[in-house]
């Protein structure tokens with residue numbers, strides 16, 4: 391007979407059995423019984439300074455490892471503070487389990503102190519959610535929550551637990567199987583469609599792989615690499631997919647989309663076959679949908695049937711785990727190679743030639759100046775120190791786009807950013823989660839001066855755990871990305887974008903007990919970053935960059951992705967060739 395335990399102990403037993411070693415959270419009234427058990431439990435609880443950041447940190451942990459991240463909040467305001475992080479995880483398909491406390495069962499619906507309808511509020515921002523009102527259901531639900539979060543298309547799952555369940559006494563019953571009628575995960579892919587895909591791949595003159603976060607979620611990077619190498623196919627990785635193919639791989643073009651490269655966007659526009667792998671044809675990638683990849687047949691592989699045909703009807707739909715589907719495609723293409731066809735080979739050579747030309751005509755450039763620090767210069771220095779190996783989290787805005795364009799990632803799970811939701815305030819807490827998950831790694835957190843001010847409370851978390859995160863503020867004195875749109879599309883009428891009061895970084899970091907510095911001279915950039923990396927603990931580097939720089943290329947909202955503004959002085963529309 392197993393030992394009698396409280397609901398709170400049982401919850402931790404479940405988490406331990408799920409391999410959880412770390413929870414990001416913030417306590418409160420109804421979670422007191424849980425925190426009492428955490429007091430002497432081996433699972434580490436990390437006290438963040440705001441619940442939103444608990445969710446972002448759990449995401450950072452999950453994004454850096456592929457494991458389920460866990461966050462925890464009390465009822466009412468604690469739970470509602472989690473919601474941005476839940477939506478963020480939902481949009482980017484990140485597996486997290488959020489535990490929230492709820493008022494005692496008998497008080498539900500009575501407007502009790504700190505009661506909120508967490509179950510109702512989070513229904514639309516979770517993959518699945520539960521309200522636990524009976525201790526007998528607890529273990530089953532918690533194990534289900536982990537299964538749902540991590541299986542199929544990953545996502546956030548919330549478990550709302552009443553205080554009486556935490557306080558009740560019962561026996562933990564191991565959960566031997568999880569059977570969820572109505573929740574089916576299709577992993578294998580349809581054999582006939584995989585054959586059709588193989589045939590299209592062998593016949594295409596201008597094939598292009600368009601690979602996204604699904605490759606990283608599925609752990610399919612080596613299958614992707616084999617696929618593009620064996621079939622000699624050029625590849626674009628979306629913002630969420632950076633690192634799926636190493637940035638310096640010869641088949642890698644770069645990121646496509648609104649701030650994607652000229653070559654990547656023209657490759658999409660001119661391809662005759664798009665092999666879309668774990669992507670969702672997001673509007674920031676496609677631009678005007680009707681003009682997206684107008685000459686291409688589409689093979690779309692995704693584990694979520696709802697993605698197939700959502701934005702673009704594919705010619706070959708394949709619902710399945712992209713890792714398994716690619717492995718099967720690789721086998722099929724190896725076993726039955728296409729017969730030699732000189733005309734086709736010449737067309738493929740010409741395709742590669744055009745792509746190389748586009749890359750040479752308009753590369754993503756590192757702009758430098760003798761008098762001021764250019765944002766691109768900052769990113770290239772971080773890239774130099776990272777060598778494609780560091781974990782880099784970003785916040786949202788111009789710095790995010792420059793980082794995505796100019797920093798290399800040699801592996802998956804190094805580039806962590808809020809892609810779908812674009813949540814400012816993500817970068818620093820995500821770095822905290824990532825650093826806990828990967829203490830061995832150098833972690834840069836690149837943030838704008840706007841987003842940083844949303845996360846300042848987390849400097850306390852960084853300090854109190856001595857996390858050696860290198861926080862780099864790209865400080866342009868503006869909400870830069872909004873300023874850019876106002877400059878380009880609203881006659882430079884700068885409205886509510888100036889950030890004219892910014893704290894002294896050295897004093898701010900010093901107030902928390904670690905080192906910080908502000909620089910604004912280009913010759914100080916490399917030494918200052920090196921100093922930050924050498925520092926064994928945290929470091930806050932405030933880099934004042936030229937204030938009014940714009941991110942290019944840029945596809946204006948509603949434009950086709952070949953209609954890029956390539957940069958000052960004059961917009962240049964690039965025709966599809």
Ligand SMILES: Cc1ncc(C[n+]2csc(CCOP(=O)(O)OP(=O)(O)O)c2C)c(N)n1
Nearest residue numbers: 787788789812814838839840841869870871
């Ligand atoms: C929570 C949240 N609020 C508002 C926005 C809208 N927004 C997108 S980018 C941006 C400006 C970000 O400024 P900053 O953090 O300084 O970064 P920069 O663009 O200058 O690199 C804003 C306000 C957002 N993405 N997230």
